């Protein structure tokens with residue numbers, strides 16, 4: 241009996257988790273990944289033989305149950321590491337610890353009443369379950385209403401500008417509500433923030449997923465880009481790749497929306513237009529390999545949009561430096577439109593541009609601390625979650641028969657993240673399996 245052939249475009253966490261379930265349901269699954277390795281935005285690079293680290297900083301919250309359950313399911317639960325995190329805020333030449341409600345109460349740059357309001361706002365966010373009324377309110381108005389104007393000016397406005405730049409005023413309250421809710425609920429028994437990481441990093445996790453996929457019989461074709469999704473008589477029948485044509489009964493695309501539109505010229509105009517409505521920001525991540533630690537803070541928000549980074553993430557305060565040959569790994573993260581000149585700077589110029597800003601926060605910082613640095617860039621790293629975003633999201637079942645779409649821009653009301661890549665990847669795999677079961681001819685093929 242021939243199996244249903246499924247082509248998955250993209251080997252990020254959405255494609256990998258969908259592949260697992262589709263294969264278990266009896267499909268013959270092939271993943272096409274243009275990069276030399278799988279993992280997508282959560283991919284890693286080699287620091288030295290056998291030592292890898294993420295290109296872009298990654299961790300999970302304790303409520304990221306979909307990926308944590310997948311890890312258990314793969315028999316890798318013993319690799320999960322729960323770590324007390326340490327968060328801070330850089331504001332007007334000072335670093336403030338902001339890891340607990342008590343820290344917030346001591347945050348003197350805003351009046352006491354606004355500190356209390358901000359604390360209540362974080363609690364309120366955790367109690368709100370119906371996000372629909374928030375769809376028509378801007379994040380800015382919501383933050384001012386609940387946290388107060390001064391808290392907005394000091395904390396939230398600079399962070400929103402740092403994260404979304406010129407798009408900051410367009411961001412919906414749904415986005416900030418969900419951030420506060422999910423991050424605020426990731427707590428340990430003492431009320432401090434607790435984060436989760438994987439022993440050996442995301443590289444080791446990806447190895448574990450790859451091994452599971454191979455055991456199930458999934459074919460993974462890396463360094464094989466999909467040039468076009470082949471459509472005949474309104475139905476997806478395969479993919480044209482850099483290694484030739486591959487016939488398939490079902491195609492599941494997990495690439496960024498603009499790439500999907502480009503590779504699918506047969507898309508009906510309405511659907512293609514809908515895909516084009518969502519705007520994205522890019523991300524530049526400067527990764528420093530240091531012989532000294534910058535600070536004891538894991539996650540330092542930079543409340544000054546004139547800086548070329550909105551966050552300093554000292555990864556080795558989450559996962560010890562001993563796992564990185566004794567080096568301290570620090571990410572400096574900047575979200576920006578890819579048309580900004582900063583996005584196109586070469587690595588050396590990018591480092592040189594950032595260095596004086598690092599010194600402003602850590603005056604003792606010196607070039608001699610830097611063993612080396614890397615710069616990673618992602619063109620489509622964050623969709624701009626505007627008001628009424630739910631109306632912009634294209635259906636996962638496209639108007640082309642047997643063609644499915646699952647990308648980070650469709651994740652809502654949650655924001656992107658590997659947890660949701662796994663949740664949505666598996667959900668779409670379920671929908672595909674159900675659609676196959678309801679289609680008599682395909683059902684025979686899948687049997």
Ligand SMILES: Cc1cc2nc3c(=O)[nH]c(=O)nc-3n(C[C@H](O)[C@H](O)[C@H](O)COP(=O)(O)OP(=O)(O)OC[C@H]3O[C@@H](n4cnc5c(N)ncnc54)[C@H](O)[C@@H]3O)c2cc1C
Pocket residue numbers: 249250251252253254255272273274275278279280281282296297298299300464465466467494495496499503523525573618621622646647648656657658659661
């Ligand atoms: C700066 C930054 C920090 C983040 N921090 C976290 C975090 O702390 N925790 C967390 O859980 N998540 C985090 N994320 C989000 C997380 O990385 C993503 O949500 C998740 O990895 C998306 O997975 P995906 O499979 O949907 O997409 P992607 O990872 O984008 O995968 C899509 C894949 O498609 C491939 N592809 C593209 N075009 C083609 C083509 N033509 N042919 C074949 N393949 C193609 C790409 O190479 C890629 O591998 C972060 C993201 C960024 C940018």
